Amino acid sequence: MSKKIIKTIKIDADKCNGCRACEVVCAAFHATPKYSSVNPARSRIRLIRDPIKDIFLPVYAGELATAECMGRDKYILDGKEYEECAFCRASCPSRDIFKEPDSGLPLKCDMCEGEKEPLCVKWCLEEALIYEEREEDVEEEVKPDEIEQGLQSLLDKHGLEKLVDTLTRMSEKD
Amino acid sequence: MRYAETGYNLEIDLSRGNIERVETDPRDTELYLGGLGTNAKIIWDRVPPETEPFSPDNLLIFSAGLLGGTPATGANRTMVTSISPQTRLFAYSMMGGFWAPELKFAGYDKVILRGKSPNLVYIWIHNDKVEIRDASHLQGKGSVEVQDLIKQELNEPNAQVAAIGLAGENKVYFASIEQGRSSCSRQGLGAVMGSKNVKAIAVRGTRDINIAKPDEFIELINEVLEYIKWRNENPIPNYMPILAGLGSPQEMKHDDEKWHTENFVWGNARYRRKGFWTKEIAEDWKESMATMQRRLISCFNCPMKCGATISPPGQPTYMMKCFTKLTYTMAAFANLEFGLGIAQSATEYGVDGYSAPQVMAFALELLEAGILTDHDFPGMPPDSEGRFHWLLDRIVRREGIGDILADGTYWAAEKIGNGAHEYAHNNIKKHEQLPLKLSMLDPIYYLMYCTNEKVTITQIEGNFPQAPFATQEEREAFVSNWIQAPNERIKQYVLDWEPRTAPYFPTPDMCCEIVDWMERMHYIDDAVGMCAGLSAFPLKPPYHIHNYPKLISAATGIEMDEETLIQTTKRYRNLVRANNIIRGMRRIDEVPPEDHWKKRFPELEKELLDKYYKYKGWNNDGVPTKETLHDLGLDYVAEEFEKRGIYSETPSYEISAEKEKEV
Known part of the structure; x- marks a missing residue:
């Protein structure tokens, strides 16, 4: 067993005022050099915002998804219907958020490495974004090395007999 | 590279359907900053006073501010400028919301509309792609519902849309331009938009805004945020x-x-x-x-x-x-x-x-x-x-x-x-005006009502307390952490201000200085696109005359200190006035509603306005003098005044006195 730090941003969407300061500071912080430019389209946190329907939902970028989901989910909460994919954090072919606007490269939240807390959290005076860290126990699994992994897949595919035969033949050549 | 601003305006000729992306002169930014300042210059250069408000030759300018779209908290205002059908003067009405930053991200500081479209259209700006699109199917739609309809039609939920409703289409003189949670309501600019047959302007941008000195700038903004937090916990x-x-x-x-x-x-x-x-x-x-x-x-x-x-x-x-x-x-x-x-x-x-x-x-x-x-x-x-x-x-x-x-x-x-x-x-x-009728003349408000060219008191009043504090302790407490005060004198006025001294305290000389300072703060806001709610309007705001020069300098790279900033705001403040002077505005127009106060003091009021005009470098009829204009590098305005005989005319108050005698 070992310890692992899990970093989360708890999102209290009811407190969101819809201002997008989270997007602004995220985009500025991740500019190169830092803060040298701002462009919310590069932000790793995005606000899904439809004031008339009272939808204010900050979502921050997670893992890259190379393919879009076949089945999509729609949520209705408190009578408000959220768009498909609203709660999903993936940078995914089905939509244009969490991608660099020029290159299309995926964006992912890095919790503002090097800062005390993610800056979207710091800039959200509404406290709609709350940073939390917790320790979790993780099972230490013994990871197979690369050769073993490769051999395992050959074994699965061709069977032990064929694999041994081949290895023997190859070693005889030398 | 241009910093804070994009350096480009979008020029749209609606009569011909022509769209151009025009690079602006960086020197104009130094002279007039942006927003209201550069709008005033464009109107001066391109809209002669003979132009009727609903004429195709009138311009309708939608401008972001110099700091709009930067990380500066609250820099989100859109300054819309034209000639008002109601006042027939230079009009600048403004809105908050989300539109101006989006325009900057699309790569433009301003959209300048001229001419008149033959049929109802809306404009769609998406980075480099700009289209004039048919809006006949949107005729009569509400100004809020149409924002959604356009976003759906464009399949662009992140577009920001500024639109008019039925009132604007029908050129109601007090029609607004609505956008998000905000609107540009005053002086009938929605009617000018309607006269040009433009139902809406939708914009979506995914470009960068650059900051000249990133570390300095972000540090200043973090201070602003900290101060806002503190102020929210500590009301006056x-x-x-x-x-x-x-x-x-x-x-x-x-x-x-x-x-x-x-x-x-x-x-x-x-x-x-x-x-x-x-x-x-x-x-x-x-x-x-x-x-x-x-x-x-x-x-x-x-x-x-x-x-x-x-x-x-x-x-x-x-x-x-x-x-x-x-x-x-x-x-x-x-x-x-x-x-x-x-x-x-x-x-x-x-x-x-x-x-x-x-x-x-x-x-x-x-x-x-x-x-x-x-x-x-x-x-x-x-x-x-x-x-x-x-x-x-x-x-x-x-x-x-x-x-x-x-x-x-x-x-x-x-x-x-x-x-x-x-x-x-x-x-x-x-x-x-706001429905407000009071008893005792307030000399500070008297000057603001008379001379402000926004013609809306809530958008010109500001940083000085509206009434004296009751006790000396309260006064001392107020000035003790008043970092926004421009100088020690202004603090002393608060300390010396006792209840029941109206209308003779603050004295006319003090009023001149107080009003000039409060007005200046609004002019800075309106050029950089800052919401007055974080600056010129409330007491003890996070933005003030001492941190603004540093912010502007860090964002734009333009050398700026308090003195330069004051001189710059004076320049475009006088240019705003010049736009009204050539449209005939004079001293006799600078009056509050007669019944605004029950107790009036004609002699004191005259003294106030005499002194304030002088303080501002205007003659006794409210016209900026040749010397004032020369000091500000506005000789071209003085020449125009000269050419039009404005300096040699009989003062408006003498003409009106003559008329009264005849009656």
Whole structure:
């Protein structure tokens, strides 16, 4: 067993005022050099915002998804219907958020490495974004090395007999 | 590379359907900053005073500010500039929301509309791609609903749309331009947009805004944020709660309306209702707000929640701006439930929440006085609330009496005649004002009412306390951490200001200095695109004369200190005035409504204005002198004044004195 730090941003969407300061500071912080430019389209946190329907939902970028989901989910909460994919954090072919606007490269939240807390959290005076860290126990699994992994897949595919035969033949050549 | 600004304007000729992306001169940024400043220069250069407001030759400029779209908290304002159909003067009305930053991200500082489209269109700006699109299917749509329709049509939920409603299409003189939770309401710029046949401008941008000195800039903004946090936890003590915090007055947050309902006036800016705010009313209004209000909301990159989404029973949800909460209610002698309901229709129609209710109350007073008769109001319901809905529907369609009323109280009175002008009593420069009637002349407000060219008091008042503190301890406490004060003298005025010294304290000389400083703060805001709610409007704001030069310098790379910033704002402040001077504005136009204060002091008022004009470097008729203009590098303005004979004409006050003698 070992310890692992899990970093989360708890999102209290009811407190969101819809201002997008989270997007602004995220985009500025991740500019190169830092803060040298701002462009919310590069932000790793995005606000899904439809004031008339009272939808204010900050979502921050997670893992890259190379393919879009076949089945999509729609949520209705408190009578408000959220768009498909609203709660999903993936940078995914089905939509244009969490991608660099020029290159299309995926964006992912890095919790503002090097800062005390993610800056979207710091800039959200509404406290709609709350940073939390917790320790979790993780099972230490013994990871197979690369050769073993490769051999395992050959074994699965061709069977032990064929694999041994081949290895023997190859070693005889030398 | 250009910093903070994009360095490009979008020039759209609607008559020819021509669209151009034009690089701007960086020197103009140094001279006039941006926003209102550069708008004033463009109007000066390109719209001669003979141009009619609805002429295709009039320009309609939508501008972001110099800091708009940067991380500067609250830099989200759109400054719209044109010639007003109502005042027939240089008009600049502004809105918060999300539009201006989006325009910057699309790569433009301004959109400049000229000409007139042959049919109703909307404009779609998506980075480099700009289109003029047919809007015939959107004709008559509400200014809020059309924003959604356009976003759906473009399949672009992140587009920001500024649009007019029926009032703008029909060129109602107090039509607004609505956008997100904000609007550009004053001086009828929605009508100018309608006259050009433009229903909306939609914009989406995914480009970078560059910052010249990133580390310095972000540090300054982090200080601003820290200060906002501190101010939110520390409202000004011993001060009326609605004005003790930051932001525009927190109308959506506060339930207690004793101050407004008993100090502001009801009907056609007439009746003060002392003792109105009873326990029952307080409970009823609190209940109305609690059931209809869904959420307090903000503009782009701002933590202040000055707006709210409101869902009146049986009507669609809309976004409300601060004082519209009360204007309809008070004009109609109704309750809050009515006010929040009719404001939904008014927002969709796109009318100014100050002028519209007053115009309707004015019409009903004329009916009561027999100047208008029942024949002018065929089919109007008998009850006050029904009448307001009936009148609003007619005004925005310009039907019957609505066609006359749609020009606002001044021009309607002109057409109706028969003494109607007595009832158009709450105007400055032909424009309806906040319904406020007070007892004792206030010398600071007197100067602001007279000389401000925004023609709206709430957008020009500011950083100096509205009333003296009761005790010496309170005064000392106030100045002890007053980092925003421009100098020690201003602090001393607060320390020396005792209750019951009005109207002789502050003295005229002090008033000149106070008003000049407060006005300057607004002019900076309006050029950089900062919301006055975080700067020029409230007491002790996070932005002030001491940190603004550093912010501007860090964002743009332009060398800036307090002295340069003051000189720069003076330059475009005088250019704004020059635009009005060549349109005929003079001293005789610079008067508050006659009944604004019960107790007036003609000699003191004369002294105030004499001294203030002199302080500003204007002659006694309010015209910037040749020397003033020369010092500001505005010789081209002086030459034009000279050419038009403005310096050699008989002063307006002498002409008017002569006329009075003849009568």
